[in-house]
Amino acid sequence: MAQHFQSEKPIFIQIREKVEDQIVRGSLKEGEQAPSTTQLVNFYKVNHVTVAKGMNQLVEAGILYKKRGIGMFVAKGAQQKLLQKRKENFASVYLINMILEAEKLKLSEEELFDLIKKTKEEIHNDA
16 A cells, blocks of 8 residues: 655655654664665555665765665664754744744743643643
């Protein structure tokens, strides 16, 4: 069964991000073998070149490394590197638009914090 992808983002980026998510969550650990390009092609039902492009970006970023004839593996420090990158991007990707919208709605900081806490509780209660 083909996986659903977001239309506003290239598929190779979404595949790269899915592998990154596995590393950040710890389901793919340092030194462990990453899914092969063939496995990802079969799972996502997409072109080999698309998958390879996303995986090669991870290699170029030092998140994965290749062992010739064996496959790709999670590099030492990959999880920390990804966490740091995501923390640095968090404000620009998520917070700026949220704060601007909260200001349009004339939400106080306290109301915004309360809304965040309430939403977080709902997420954890649904899980």
